[in-house]
Amino acid sequence: xxxxxxxxxxxxxxxxxxxxxxxxxxxxxxxxxxxxxxxxxxxxxxxxxxxxxxxxxxxxxxxxxxxxxxxxxxxxxxxxxxxxxxxxxxxxxxxxxxxxxxxxxxxxxxxxxxxxxxxxxxxxxxxxxxxxxxxxxxxxxxxxxxxxxxxxxxxxxxxxxxxxxxxxxxxxxxxxxxxxxxxxxxxxxxxxx
Ligand SMILES: Nc1ncnc2c1ncn2[C@@H]1O[C@H](COP(=O)(O)OP(=O)(O)OP(=O)(O)O)[C@@H](O)[C@H]1O
Ligand SMILES: Nc1nc2c(c(=O)[nH]1)N=C(CO)CN2
Numbered sequence: 345x346x347x348x349x350x351x352x353x354x355x356x357x358x359x360x361x362x363x364x365x366x367x368x369x370x371x372x373x374x375x376x377x378x379x380x381x382x383x384x385x386x387x388x389x390x391x392x393x394x395x396x397x398x399x400x401x402x403x404x405x406x407x408x409x410x411x412x413x414x415x416x417x418x419x420x421x422x423x424x425x426x427x428x429x430x431x432x433x434x435x436x437x438x439x440x441x442x443x444x445x446x447x448x449x450x451x452x453x454x455x456x457x458x459x460x461x462x463x464x465x466x467x468x469x470x471x472x473x474x475x476x477x478x479x480x481x482x483x484x485x486x487x488x489x490x491x492x493x494x495x496x497x498x499x500x501x502x503x504x505x506x507x508x509x510x511x512x513x514x515x516x517x518x519x520x521x522x523x524x525x526x527x528x529x530x531x532x533x534x535x536x537x
Pocket of ligand 2: 372
């Protein structure tokens with residue numbers, strides 16, 4: 345079965361989908377002006393039609409994370425946020441927008457788990473489930489990541505992450521196991537215009 349077999353029908357107008365989907369993004373930066381990078385990315389996501397803003401999490405400062413067993417190159421702490429929106433775009437179009445924004449902000453991908461000016465992950469796209477390496481939904485590592493779960497729980501605690509449980513519970517379990525994340529209430533982002 346291909347990814348498009350699993351997708352709901354689209355309208356004939358501009359590749360938009362009939363049904364709106366709630367989409368959750370995780371954004372992070374640990375190079376350059378981190379807050380500015382994230383603000384620029386938030387604005388760019390909404391520059392073109394197809395996304396309606398729903399909510400923005402507080403800003404967190406987080407230690408670089410890699411899965412157990414992976415080596416983390418020397419690098420500074422990240423700023424991380426979670427952003428929620430509604431969209432009628434198909435997931436592939438949304439991914440294209442995300443990759444264009446990452447590329448336009450001169451992100452390089454030379455080192456796996458290395459520092460980056462900007463990282464945008466699509467955490468969930470409605471209830472869509474797909475395992476294409478170019479777009480895996482839900483994001484396969486989101487449930488392991490305090491820097492995703494904790495900000496997400498601030499804005500959507502009752503949402504269920506398929507196969508793992510309620511976001512608020514997942515975030516609380518992470519915090520209990522790993523300690524609290526540093527919330528930067530002195531830093532704030534503007535919602536997209
Ligand atoms: N849910 C998703 N959100 C964003 N990119 C995805 C997703 N699923 C697969 N990808 C693919 O992953 C690639 C991005 O990999 P990238 O180098 O950003 O990984 P990473 O950010 O280092 O690690 P991670 O994917 O664990 O956050 C993109 O080219 C994209 O096609
Ligand atoms: N703290 C933190 N660690 C990370 C992050 C991130 O955004 N924040 N992004 C990664 C690649 O997706 C890898 N590790």
